[in-house]
Amino acid sequence: MDRPDDREPLVEIEGLRKLFDQSQGIVDTVLGREPQPVRAVDGVSLDIYPGDTVGIAGESGCGKTTLGKLLVKLYEPTEGTIRFDGDDVTDMTREDERQFRKRVQMIFQDPFESLNPRMTVYDTVSEPLKINEMVDGYDERRSRVKQVLEDVGLGPAEVYLDAFPDELSGGERQRVAIARALVVDPDFVVCDEPVSMLDVSIRAGVLNLMQDLQDEYDLTYLFISHDLSLIRYMCDRAGIMYLGNMVEQGPTDDVIDDPKHPYTEALFDAVPDVELGDDRRRANATGEVPSPRNPPSGCRYHPRCAHIIPPEDWGGSQAAFRRAFQFKLKVQRGELDAEAASDDGDPVESLVEQGLTLDVPEEYRSEREIETGGHRTDAASLDLPSDARTALDEAAEALLDGDQDAAVAALDEVVTTPCASRKPRPLPSGTREVACHRYEDGDANTGAIGGSNGGLNAAPAED
Amino acid sequence: MATGQGDTESDGESYTRRWEPRLERLKRGWSRYSEHNIGILGLVILGIFSLWAVVPGVFAPHSTDWVAYLGEPPIESRLTAEQVRSLPHPPAFGDPFFAPLGTNANGNGILSLVIYSASNAMYIGLAAGLLSSLVGVPLGLISGFYGDTWIDEAIQRFVDIMYGLPFLPFLIVLVAIRGITTTNIIIGIAVTSWLNNCITIRGETLSLKERSYVESAKVAGASDTRIIFRHIMPNVLPISFVFLAQDAAGAVITQASLAYLGLADFTANSWGIMLENIKSQGYIFDAWWWLLPPGIALMLMAASFYFIGFSMEDVTNPQR
Numbered sequence: 167m168d169r170p171d172d173r174e175p176l177v178e179i180e181g182l183r184k185l186f187d188q189s190q191g192i193v194d195t196v197l198g199r200e201p202q203p204v205r206a207v208d209g210v211s212l213d214i215y216p217g218d219t220v221g222i223a224g225e226s227g228c229g230k231t232t233l234g235k236l237l238v239k240l241y242e243p244t245e246g247t248i249r250f251d252g253d254d255v256t257d258m259t260r261e262d263e264r265q266f267r268k269r270v271q272m273i274f275q276d277p278f279e280s281l282n283p284r285m286t287v288y289d290t291v292s293e294p295l296k297i298n299e300m301v302d303g304y305d306e307r308r309s310r311v312k313q314v315l316e317d318v319g320l321g322p323a324e325v326y327l328d329a330f331p332d333e334l335s336g337g338e339r340q341r342v343a344i345a346r347a348l349v350v351d352p353d354f355v356v357c358d359e360p361v362s363m364l365d366v367s368i369r370a371g372v373l374n375l376m377q378d379l380q381d382e383y384d385l386t387y388l389f390i391s392h393d394l395s396l397i398r399y400m401c402d403r404a405g406i407m408y409l410g411n412m413v414e415q416g417p418t419d420d421v422i423d424d425p426k427h428p429y430t431e432a433l434f435d436a437v438p439d440v441e442l443g444d445d446r447r448r449a450n451a452t453g454e455v456p457s458p459r460n461p462p463s464g465c466r467y468h469p470r471c472a473h474i475i476p477p478e479d480w481g482g483s484q485a486a487f488r489r490a491f492q493f494k495l496k497v498q499r500g501e502l503d504a505e506a507a508s509d510d511g512d513p514v515e516s517l518v519e520q521g522l523t524l525d526v527p528e529e530y531r532s533e534r535e536i537e538t539g540g541h542r543t544d545a546a547s548l549d550l551p552s553d554a555r556t557a558l559d560e561a562a563e564a565l566l567d568g569d570q571d572a573a574v575a576a577l578d579e580v581v582t583t584p585c586a587s588r589k590p591r592p593l594p595s596g597t598r599e600v601a602c603h604r605y606e607d608g609d610a611n612t613g614a615i616g617g618s619n620g621g622l623n624a625a626p627a628e629d
Numbered sequence: 630m631a632t633g634q635g636d637t638e639s640d641g642e643s644y645t646r647r648w649e650p651r652l653e654r655l656k657r658g659w660s661r662y663s664e665h666n667i668g669i670l671g672l673v674i675l676g677i678f679s680l681w682a683v684v685p686g687v688f689a690p691h692s693t694d695w696v697a698y699l700g701e702p703p704i705e706s707r708l709t710a711e712q713v714r715s716l717p718h719p720p721a722f723g724d725p726f727f728a729p730l731g732t733n734a735n736g737n738g739i740l741s742l743v744i745y746s747a748s749n750a751m752y753i754g755l756a757a758g759l760l761s762s763l764v765g766v767p768l769g770l771i772s773g774f775y776g777d778t779w780i781d782e783a784i785q786r787f788v789d790i791m792y793g794l795p796f797l798p799f800l801i802v803l804v805a806i807r808g809i810t811t812t813n814i815i816i817g818i819a820v821t822s823w824l825n826n827c828i829t830i831r832g833e834t835l836s837l838k839e840r841s842y843v844e845s846a847k848v849a850g851a852s853d854t855r856i857i858f859r860h861i862m863p864n865v866l867p868i869s870f871v872f873l874a875q876d877a878a879g880a881v882i883t884q885a886s887l888a889y890l891g892l893a894d895f896t897a898n899s900w901g902i903m904l905e906n907i908k909s910q911g912y913i914f915d916a917w918w919w920l921l922p923p924g925i926a927l928m929l930m931a932a933s934f935y936f937i938g939f940s941m942e943d944v945t946n947p948q949r
């Protein structure tokens with residue numbers, strides 16, 4: 167999608183931040199603990215242009231639904247601004263808000279929850295009209311509702327007007343929900359996983375309908391989905407979120423065909439291929455998503471990243487550094503201790519080899535890891551610099567003595583990464599913006615990563 | 630959007646069309662209600678009691694002042710010693726007088742007393758039940774909707790304090806201050822029974838307000854009042870009906886026990902007072918015809934409220 171520069175963005179999001187649960191109990195206050203809010207959305211900037219369909223993807227808990235709800239003013243942002251058509255939505259007069267409510271609507275994920283079971287289809291769809299006093303008189307309201315119902319493919323509308331939601335199928339319900347959003351003739355519609363609760367067989371129908379309606383009603387969509395094929399099918403632009411951060415955004419085709427951020431790469435690798443015979447590639451990322459209450463420092467993704475950047479004076483390979491860094495993380499988390507050392511052979515050696523293993527799908531493991539079921543790896547075959555090797559041994563010895571702090575201190579000197587110390591800023595890279603340290607110094611190593619010698623793991627899951 | 634100004638004629642027309650689906654819904658509601666025989670039974674019992682309450686004269690064989698052997702007032706003669714000894718008289722059908730459920734120790738007909746007492750029981754049941762629903766449901770809705778704010782806190786702490794109020798001592802004080810009247814009894818019952826209502830409705834509201842239809846109403850710009858009364862309240866009505874029935878039944882029984890303790894207006898006709906009289910006059914084991922009818926009437930009234938509440942739950946609950 168080429169975008170002429172003279173077009174004004176419809177929605178401008180700047181440094182948006184939403185923290186939940188900032189209050190704390192009296193015990194925590196007395197003990198002087200810092201509140202640890204959930205950082206659902208943490209510094210997102212995004213422009214949405216009129217007529218575009220923007221997709222937001224990410225695994226569950228990455229804050230994409232929160233972002234959507236912030237955009238329709240269901241939540242108030244903790245920090246940052248949202249401007250809709252030039253006006254700041256966080257600071258609106260009553261009259262402005264009425265106008266805003268007419269122009270911005272939302273379609274929710276679950277049509278079985280989003281329709282009031284006690285209200286007929288007519289009551290549900292006509293409610294926004296009544297609230298906003300948009301149509302006078304019962305007859306006109308009724309004809310407007312009928313027209314919208316027919317537009318969303320519920321015709322003849324007479325049949326549906328007096329039906330209750332429990333008399334309708336899932337697809338029909340979602341169409342009613344779409345009709346409710348469109349009845350006020352909005353400009354901007356946030357769709358939160360609009361088809362994820364529907365049967366696969368009717369998804370395409372609803373999606374095509376939404377595309378047709380976009381032309382008819384002149385809509386701008388924000389699609390929130392964990393389903394990347396849906397994003398590819400529907401959206402002109404895509405944004406990838408991880409732990410409240412927007413890690414990459416740009417034209418959908420570019421983002422999908424040539425993902426730049428390691429997380430995007432992992433996300434797309436995790437999508438199963440339909441073609442038979444093609445082995446499913448699983449993504450190359452270690453461990454689980456960290457808690458949004460206490461996200462990692464620097465780049466949020468660095469503990470799981472396959473392309474983690476070694477320090478400048480690192481003598482060995484990047485792969486070796488990744489393993490060494492995993493060792494450090496395991497020590498920090500207390501996952502590695504003296505008890506884990508096996509009885510046979512040198513306990514230090516055994517502990518080091520165990521710490522250097524990667525928690526990744528089988529195709530990315532070393533031979534020794536597969537042999538031992540992921541418990542050991544061959545330290546000798548790794549391209550570890552000698553000072554790192556010494557540090558690892560030292561740390562393992564400290565662990566055997568039960569001194570975790572000393573172990574961490576031993577590693578702190580050698581195994582450090584710029585990814586953990588600085589937060590990457592979203593920087594333009596080609597057609598899009600990527601928030602990754604690897605793209606900060608120009609595009610020197612762009613080509614090298616495009617080849618993708620291994621995806622990262624991040625199974626897209628239900629939100 | 631369109632600027633419609635329908636003239637009066639089409640207004641009337643649209644009015645009928647507008648109400649048609651609602652009438653249709655009422656009919657559907659009735660068919661759902663009548664699915665359960667128990668609901669019909671409750672309605673029949675309550676119907677009979679209502680008729681007794683409204684026109685007792687049609688059903689009762691005598692007035693409440695009727696005295697065995699002597700008949701209706703004005704009464705000029707007095708009972709002979711032999712006649713007094715025969716009281717309370719077991720059921721008699723014309724010889725020496727007509728009293729199908731016998732008489733009490735004063736010679737009043739039991740059946741007439743039971744029928745004339747219905748109005749009192751109905752009044753107390755409905756007034757106390759409605760009053761506690763009218764207080765408890767809105768407060769519960771507000772408390773739940775503004776859950777975890779100072780509004781919720783204030784209401785819930787007030788409820789906690791009210792829970793600490795012991796019922797009988799409170800009622801004794803209330804009656805001592807304001808006098809033994811039926812109104813005071815109703816107030817006393819309502820003051821203590823709305824608490825359960827409030828707490829249950831609050832819990833229900835807390836879960837309902839997280840539904841996405843509430844969120845979508847907010848997106849459409851609905852006010853808090855609209856969300857509470859249009860989107861949340863219809864969904865708590867099933868439980869509130871059950872509570873209404875329960876409170877009404879409880880109130881009738883409570884009034885009876887208060888009458889038994891002498892805390893209710895003893896000049897009124899009431900099933901409870903009839904029971905108190907039989908106890909105080911010592912005929913519990915001798916005059917079954919005096920003991921059983923008011924007890925059975927009480928039980929039936931409480932049961933009918935429960936039955937109706939049970940069936941109303943089905944009508945207002947669209948899940949089936």
